[in-house]
Amino acid sequence: xxxxxxxxxxxxxxxxxxxxxxxxxxxxxxxxxxxxxxxxxxxxxxxxxxxxxxxxxxxxxxxxxxxxxxxxxxxxxxxxxxxxxxxxxxxxxxxxxxxxxxxxxxxxxxxxxxxxxxxxxxxxxxxxxxxxxxxxxxxxxxxxxxxxxxxxxxxxxxxxxxxxxxxxxxxxxxxxxxxxxxxxxxxxxxxxxxxxxxxxxxxxxxxxxxxxxxxxxxxxxxxxxxxxxxxxxxxxxxxxxxxxxxxxxxxxxxxxxxxxxxxxxxxxxxxxxxxxxxxxxxxxxxxxxxxxxxxxxxxxxxxxxxxxxxxxxxxxxxxxxxxxxxxxxxxxxxxxxxx
Amino acid sequence: xxxxxxxxxxxxxxxxxxxxxxxxxxxxxxxxxxxxxxxxxxxxxxxxxxxxxxxxxxxxxxxxxxxxxxxxxxxxxxxxxxxxxxxxxxxxxxxxxxxxxxxxxxxxxxxxxxxxxxxxxxxxxxxxxxxxxxxxxxxxxxxxxxxxxxxxxxxxxxxxxxxxxxxxxxxxxxxxxxxxxxxxxxxxxxxxxxxxxxxxxxxxxxxxxxxxxxxxxxxxxxxxxxxxxxxxxxxxxxxxxxxxxxxxxxxxxxxxxxxxxxxxxxxxxxxxxxxxxxxxxxxxxxxxxxxxxxxxxxxxxxxxxxxxxxxxxxxxxxxxxxxxxxxxxxxxxxxxxxxxxxxxxxxxxxxxxxxxxxxxxxxxxxxxxxxxxxxxxxxxxxxxxxxxxxxxxxxxxxxxxxxxxxxxxxxxxxxxxxxxxxxxxxxxxxxxxxxxxxxxxxxxxxxxxxxxxxxxxxxxxxxxxxxxxxxxxxxxxxxxxxxxxxxxxxxxxxxxxxxxxxxxxxxxxxxxxxxxxxxxxxxxxxxxxxxx
Numbered sequence: 001x002x003x004x005x006x007x008x009x010x011x012x013x014x015x016x017x018x019x020x021x022x023x024x025x026x027x028x029x030x031x032x033x034x035x036x037x038x039x040x041x042x043x044x045x046x047x048x049x050x051x052x053x054x055x056x057x058x059x060x061x062x063x064x065x066x067x068x069x070x071x072x073x074x075x076x077x078x079x080x081x082x083x084x085x086x087x088x089x090x091x092x093x094x095x096x097x098x099x100x101x102x103x104x105x106x107x108x109x110x111x112x113x114x115x116x117x118x119x120x121x122x123x124x125x126x127x128x129x130x131x132x133x134x135x136x137x138x139x140x141x142x143x144x145x146x147x148x149x150x151x152x153x154x155x156x157x158x159x160x161x162x163x164x165x166x167x168x169x170x171x172x173x174x175x176x177x178x179x180x181x182x183x184x185x186x187x188x189x190x191x192x193x194x195x196x197x198x199x200x201x202x203x204x205x206x207x208x209x210x211x212x213x214x215x216x217x218x219x220x221x222x223x224x225x226x227x228x229x230x231x232x233x234x235x236x237x238x239x240x241x242x243x244x245x246x247x248x249x250x251x252x253x254x255x256x257x258x259x260x261x262x263x264x265x266x267x268x269x270x271x272x273x274x275x276x277x278x279x280x281x282x283x284x285x286x287x288x289x290x291x292x293x294x295x296x297x298x299x300x301x302x303x304x305x306x307x308x309x310x311x312x313x314x315x316x317x318x319x320x321x322x323x324x325x326x327x328x329x330x331x332x333x334x335x336x337x338x339x
Numbered sequence: 340x341x342x343x344x345x346x347x348x349x350x351x352x353x354x355x356x357x358x359x360x361x362x363x364x365x366x367x368x369x370x371x372x373x374x375x376x377x378x379x380x381x382x383x384x385x386x387x388x389x390x391x392x393x394x395x396x397x398x399x400x401x402x403x404x405x406x407x408x409x410x411x412x413x414x415x416x417x418x419x420x421x422x423x424x425x426x427x428x429x430x431x432x433x434x435x436x437x438x439x440x441x442x443x444x445x446x447x448x449x450x451x452x453x454x455x456x457x458x459x460x461x462x463x464x465x466x467x468x469x470x471x472x473x474x475x476x477x478x479x480x481x482x483x484x485x486x487x488x489x490x491x492x493x494x495x496x497x498x499x500x501x502x503x504x505x506x507x508x509x510x511x512x513x514x515x516x517x518x519x520x521x522x523x524x525x526x527x528x529x530x531x532x533x534x535x536x537x538x539x540x541x542x543x544x545x546x547x548x549x550x551x552x553x554x555x556x557x558x559x560x561x562x563x564x565x566x567x568x569x570x571x572x573x574x575x576x577x578x579x580x581x582x583x584x585x586x587x588x589x590x591x592x593x594x595x596x597x598x599x600x601x602x603x604x605x606x607x608x609x610x611x612x613x614x615x616x617x618x619x620x621x622x623x624x625x626x627x628x629x630x631x632x633x634x635x636x637x638x639x640x641x642x643x644x645x646x647x648x649x650x651x652x653x654x655x656x657x658x659x660x661x662x663x664x665x666x667x668x669x670x671x672x673x674x675x676x677x678x679x680x681x682x683x684x685x686x687x688x689x690x691x692x693x694x695x696x697x698x699x700x701x702x703x704x705x706x707x708x709x710x711x712x713x714x715x716x717x718x719x720x721x722x723x724x725x726x727x728x729x730x731x732x733x734x735x736x737x738x739x740x741x742x743x744x745x746x747x748x749x750x751x752x753x754x755x756x757x758x759x760x761x762x763x764x765x766x767x768x769x770x771x772x773x774x775x776x777x778x779x780x781x782x783x784x785x786x787x788x789x790x791x792x793x794x795x796x797x798x799x800x801x802x803x804x805x806x807x808x809x810x811x812x813x814x815x816x817x818x819x820x821x822x823x824x825x826x827x828x829x830x831x832x833x834x835x836x837x838x839x840x841x842x843x844x845x846x847x848x849x850x851x852x853x854x855x856x857x858x859x860x861x862x863x864x865x866x867x868x869x870x871x
Contacts, residue, residue: 046480048631048632124437124438124441125436125437125438126436126437126438126441141435144435144436145435147437148434148435148436148437151479156704159699159701159704160704162664162669162699163699163704163705164705164707165669165688165692166667166669166688166692166696166697166699166705166764167692167705167717167718167721167763167764168689168692168693168718168721168722168767169721170689170721179707180707181707182707183703183704183705183706183707186703186749187701187703187704191432194427194429194432194433195432195433195435197391197395197427197433198425198427198432198433198435199435200391200394200395200416200417200420201389201391201416201420201424201425202420202424202445202446202449202493202494202497203417203420203421203446203449203450203497204417204445204446204449265451266450266451267448267449267451268447268448268451268452268453268454268457269448269454270440270441270444270447270448270454270457270458270461271441272454
């Protein structure tokens, strides 16, 4: 499974799932699946210590979120202990419900982080940026450069920090970090200048037939108008079909504008996604699972997604449908990752 | 054909033109070597050929340039990119994508080239530069030499007529540099390319150059076949110096061209193997370091003695930088590190750096103050030392920076910036000085200035450890040599065997006179040579 569209389908389906559930059991299942998948992808990319790093992150997030929520939210009926009320912000009862609510938040944040990390491990930078429409070619290259630059800046920061330490700067207080800024900024600007010089010398933006900018501008204004008025009409309880019509109109205009502007870019790509049988299968399965998830959410079919420990702690409900849907992030595990 | 007539160019921020009334001609299908001191305008001249100067740099330009009938000044770099490809000095800073083949295809994608044609082009250049097995590899995981080849492949993918390389071997070990140059020469022959290379170090390139362009720091630009230009240059590679010493006419440009000579028996003087243990200021034993599960340093032993320059040589990736970082405690390692008898594991970084100075590969990382003087003052303040204006000015004078005290360090030339960094890390008067690749990007004059500083420190009884890929520079200075390969010490001892016995690190003089123990032009005893 290597096709970008399949991974995007996986990302979107998993994201909808993650943002729609607060059930700690489902979240736990999702995180375990993301760890198994991530470990496989990290091994393939030679990223040693990925599991260890992310376990540390997840653990830290879980503890921090639980502690912060317990400290500042004093609702719930199962009291663990009480601090005097006059203690600003933290005074009051500390409850098991707040602790669990914070922990659930920590699970959601960790799962979101893991989800994007696995997505990043599964596709190359170029595959990710190829998802951006051709009309935004400069944006695509800018994104690519930013993604390539980020590790370079991290590396440079490490070098400069060490350089400062060997000049006797202890790098302990925030003010000790100030000397890093000048070399980091100047060095990064120098690199950026060199990169843009190299891109210019290699014909970047050499011969684009620019589309008529006025037409593109008018198109984009129409898109914004359609989207905004559709939303406004819904707000004032006008019939929903009018809003849907306006949204659809906006979407069509957007596609036309992007296609027109994209054609003028005359940019090709060395690679195109090679759809194999297992990619088709994975994509179909993900689309079906995603659709099932949306139907479950729209029809408000209770799959145990919603859960709150308040006012008194109770065990979360687990249904077969909910459990099956929380397996969505693990779908790529059914398929081999071919290169 | 490239023709330049009456070219004068001045950068917008400079008062004087960097190129003045330059006239040059380059024949198609030739390899031209462009050399000259730092700041003489080598890179500027080459950038004029694809229009980066003045389109990218700004500035005032006059005179005419014609590259295969096109004027880069009116055409601009985008249009010239079909004709001229440029490989910059630091390949890692010019890559857009993270995968080798994507990077090679970047320029072709910009041209909207059909996928099939593009794939064929990428196949072709990968074949030419032996990159086929690396096509899918992330660029961050390949070596410096491989990065240079990827940069050249990216440049060649558009099938240009002219290939320009700006100091392509400055970061490569001798073997890597020789391999890269072989590729470039083969490409020139196979594709009929016109190649221009800017380079400070001529020793490796002279045998392949059809012509030499010398840009002095002011004065008339010299152009011609290398044998005609070299006698007019003051700084020349060892083979030319030896040739001049022996009165060769015409001068030999490579070891192969050097005439058969006979050297009467030479008595090799035995040289000590290294300092006795009691003199060692720094002693490292059984040092091990791993990075990402890979062994970088393996049971390494070394010692540094007062009043000695120890040179650390080895191929790219041998572990030289890791060793220096491990000595400073900047990377985790296991083993014994003793500084003047004290276990360094028990010392704080602050205690270590008061006695050990370390210059990393990029000296600019050290500089952040508003003036050269302020840089030194900050080091003293970090070490809780009293600020003494006289001491600072004396220290700056030692580095040839007395008149630069008020200047902004990042505005200085490469060599001056490096000397500022050196002054900043040594103002607290350390006993040990570790320098990581200090000769990178330096011209002959700046290398001479650096050598003078190192000699001065030696006289002050400092222990010095220098890593370098510049074998000729290393040979001039070394009291002792450590050869590192794959994290292990392959050789540790006197310089003569290091620079005469290991093929990858033999100096030109050692190659000319095998079995004599001579490895520097000054070692050559003309009275012992016959049959010249």
